[in-house]
Amino acid sequence: MKVLALNGSPRKTVSATHRILEALLAGMRDAGAETELVQLRDLDLRPCIGCYTCWVRTPGDCIHADGMAGAAAAMRQADLVIFGTPLYHYSMTGLMKTFLDRLLPEVQPWLVEDPRSPGLTTHPRRQEPRPQRAMLVSPCGFPEADHFRPLVDTFRYIAARHGWQWLGELLRPGAEPLSRSQLAPLFAGYLARVREAGAALVAEGRIPEPLVEALARDLFPGGRAAFHALANRYWQELQARHPAGASAAPLEEADLDPVDGPGVPCRTLVAGMAGAFDPRAAAGLEARIELRLGGAEPGIYHLAIGQGACRFVDGPATAPSLTIEAPSDVWAAISTGARDGRQALMEGAYRASGDFALLLRMGQLFARSAP
Numbered sequence: 001m002k003v004l005a006l007n008g009s010p011r012k013t014v015s016a017t018h019r020i021l022e023a024l025l026a027g028m029r030d031a032g033a034e035t036e037l038v039q040l041r042d043l044d045l046r047p048c049i050g051c052y053t054c055w056v057r058t059p060g061d062c063i064h065a066d067g068m069a070g071a072a073a074a075m076r077q078a079d080l081v082i083f084g085t086p087l088y089h090y091s092m093t094g095l096m097k098t099f100l101d102r103l104l105p106e107v108q109p110w111l112v113e114d115p116r117s118p119g120l121t122t123h124p125r126r127q128e129p130r131p132q133r134a135m136l137v138s139p140c141g142f143p144e145a146d147h148f149r150p151l152v153d154t155f156r157y158i159a160a161r162h163g164w165q166w167l168g169e170l171l172r173p174g175a176e177p178l179s180r181s182q183l184a185p186l187f188a189g190y191l192a193r194v195r196e197a198g199a200a201l202v203a204e205g206r207i208p209e210p211l212v213e214a215l216a217r218d219l220f221p222g223g224r225a226a227f228h229a230l231a232n233r234y235w236q237e238l239q240a241r242h243p244a245g246a247s248a249a250p251l252e253e254a255d256l257d258p259v260d261g262p263g264v265p266c267r268t269l270v271a272g273m274a275g276a277f278d279p280r281a282a283a284g285l286e287a288r289i290e291l292r293l294g295g296a297e298p299g300i301y302h303l304a305i306g307q308g309a310c311r312f313v314d315g316p317a318t319a320p321s322l323t324i325e326a327p328s329d330v331w332a333a334i335s336t337g338a339r340d341g342r343q344a345l346m347e348g349a350y351r352a353s354g355d356f357a358l359l360l361r362m363g364q365l366f367a368r369s370a371p
């Protein structure tokens with residue numbers, strides 16, 4: 001099976017769409033598929049100007065000499081096309097829309113009744129074969145899946161009109177942190193499931209129901225308020241690093257995804273633990289976990305757990321149940337999943353005092369987003 005994945009995120013490889021597509025395609029290759037991933041931004045696509053030259057003077061050829069002809073040819077050869085687009089204004093990105101518009105030369109001008117959908121009009125295709133199947137991969141910034149409704153309806157309708165068998169959607173709300181390299185270990189569990197889904201799609205033509213459910217679980221089960229607090233803190237910190245008026249230069253890839261640079265501040269990582277908090281693992285728990293961080297990013301914070309929720313608080317806790325003292329780089333590594341917390345404790349990388357049973361529960365309480 002030949003699979004063509006199109007990444008319509010203008011952020012190309014520093015994008016949640018790319019990370020999900022990569023994992024999905026790896027799974028497809030595990031099951032024997034041949035895969036290709038095209039970054040639509042690299043095609044330098046120019047928008048369709050509606051001149052219809054491709055229907056009249058140069059049948060089948062667009063006036064624009066850019067990467068579209070090659071991508072359209074790859075699409076004709078593919079058995080399965082994966083449309084990858086982040087949610088932009090409740091729909092697809094401009095890049096993806098431009099790609100779809102630019103498929104116009106693929107059809108002839110004639111209006112005919114659609115043999116697959118009697119009662120509806122279509123244009124005959126110029127060339128066969130067409131892709132047999134298609135699916136959608138989409139991340140979005142807001143934490144609720146409801147925002148995907150218009151996008152899903154749009155793609156399902158397009159697929160039906162093109163006669164593509166629709167394999168479904170892989171949707172990921174609250175996905176902005178997925179694009180950060182430093183946080184990659186946190187999402188390893190989720191991406192491993194995406195990979196399994198890729199293999200199942202090739203082997204069985206569908207994602208098995210238990211896997212569908214696992215893939216739909218929240219990456220940040222700590223609730224909407226904790227997610228908002230986490231996201232808003234991220235924007236405050238980015239604004240502080242790039243103050244308004246200091247420069248009008250666009251933020252670079254390295255600003256959005258600092259791999260070698262300052263990374264996500266440790267305070268944000270600790271605050272992020274409230275977003276990753278899993279209330280299912282905390283039935284009846286009332287506790288205060290205090291973090292006393294030293295090293296390059298010193299600070300004292302605590303996490304207040306009660307009534308099935310977890311709140312991040314700047315400053316020490318009164319009567320903490322558990323106190324953790326750690327260098328900030330050690331805690332950063334633990335909270336991003338790059339280092340195992342228990343192992344680090346045994347190695348003496350940090351100290352803990354108070355309720356050790358609570359310390360041992362932290363892996364489950366802060367679910368590491370592993371579905």
Ligand SMILES: Cc1cc2nc3c(=O)[nH]c(=O)nc-3n(C[C@H](O)[C@H](O)[C@H](O)COP(=O)(O)O)c2cc1C
Pocket residue numbers: 009010011014015016017018085086087088089090091139140141142143147175176179
């Ligand atoms: C112009 C623009 C419009 C956006 N519109 C929405 C939106 O309607 N709903 C939403 O939840 N997120 C929206 N977002 C956020 C992106 O969907 C989110 O950051 C996503 O994870 C980006 O994916 P990427 O990393 O693959 O580019 C928008 C972002 C941009 C830049």
